[in-house]
Amino acid sequence: MPDPGGPTTAENLSKEAVRFYREQGYVHIPRVLSETEVTAFRAACEEVLEKEGREIWGAGEDEVQVHYVAQAWQKHPELRSLVLHPEISGIALRLAGAPLRVYSSDILVKEPKRTLPTLVHDDETGLPLNELSATLTAWIALTDVPVERGCMSYVPGSHLRAREDRQEHMTSFAEFRDLADVWPDYPWQPRVAVPVRAGDVVFHHCRTVHMAEANTSDSVRMAHGVVYMDADATYRPGVQDGHLSRLSPGDPLEGELFPLVTAGTRQ
Numbered sequence: 637m638p639d640p641g642g643p644t645t646a647e648n649l650s651k652e653a654v655r656f657y658r659e660q661g662y663v664h665i666p667r668v669l670s671e672t673e674v675t676a677f678r679a680a681c682e683e684v685l686e687k688e689g690r691e692i693w694g695a696g697e698d699e700v701q702v703h704y705v706a707q708a709w710q711k712h713p714e715l716r717s718l719v720l721h722p723e724i725s726g727i728a729l730r731l732a733g734a735p736l737r738v739y740s741s742d743i744l745v746k747e748p749k750r751t752l753p754t755l756v757h758d759d760e761t762g763l764p765l766n767e768l769s770a771t772l773t774a775w776i777a778l779t780d781v782p783v784e785r786g787c788m789s790y791v792p793g794s795h796l797r798a799r800e801d802r803q804e805h806m807t808s809f810a811e812f813r814d815l816a817d818v819w820p821d822y823p824w825q826p827r828v829a830v831p832v833r834a835g836d837v838v839f840h841h842c843r844t845v846h847m848a849e850a851n852t853s854d855s856v857r858m859a860h861g862v863v864y865m866d867a868d869a870t871y872r873p874g875v876q877d878g879h880l881s882r883l884s885p886g887d888p889l890e891g892e893l894f895p896l897v898t899a900g901t902r903q
């Protein structure tokens with residue numbers, strides 16, 4: 637895909653990038669954040685990590701895939717402005733081609749030398765939501781992430797696979813099925829590793845199969861994952877839905893905890 641060279645904005649995002657995303661289920665958008673923004677957002681993530689502590693994605697302290705802080709955007713004003721960043725959310729809107737709301741944001745850390753690969757999954761399985769069609773994740777790099785530091789990899793076109801090859805939902809982690817069980821063709825699919833520089837963003841559809849490498853480098857990998865959901869998504873009891881406990885099944889997710897993303901407005 638031609639690279640325009642300067643910063644990528646919601647306005648100058650190419651039609652090729654949108655087409656690539658719709659066909660492949662992911663797209664790497666270079667230079668969305670400036671160096672100054674990366675420094676500020678990374679500092680905010682470090683403050684939240686320090687203050688809130690972090691949870692483990694993985695089997696235990698010796699088998700960490702990722703350290704994370706959930707709902708991070710509600711824990712620091714700077715991170716609220718990251719999830720509502722006009723270019724990131726504006727690009728998400730153009731890729732999705734449908735109205736979106738912020739669902740969640742996670743700080744995603746892989747410590748050097750001691751983190752395992754992130755397991756193969758798609759995001760739909762773990763989202764406690766109905767009515768997903770355009771829902772996507774913006775994976776925002778706040779450090780350089782070459783392959784050796786734990787970059788993301790994607791199975792191109794996997795968001796378009798048949799329903800019988802997907803685990804659409806789970807109500808507990810015990811239900812989680814290995815992807816090769818769910819999708820017998822998975823082991824023969826190509827995977828594309830996407831190394832990124834700080835300030836780049838990779839977007840992926842909620843059904844796109846993805847994973848991340850281990851961090852075998854000497855320094856930390858810091859990223860921020862923002863899930864932008866279909867604006868009319870409703871609650872479907874599932875995993876990691878403690879923050880939705882005031883909702884009943886089928887309720888819309890609205891209001892200030894799930895802000896609508898609007899093109900071109902700084903909020």
Ligand SMILES: O=C(O)CCC(=O)C(=O)O
Nearest residue numbers: 702744754773775848861
């Ligand atoms: O950061 C990682 O290693 C995994 C992140 C992920 O799965 C996601 O953002 O959907």
Ligand SMILES: [Fe+3]
Nearest residue numbers: 757758759846
């Ligand atoms: Fe994911």
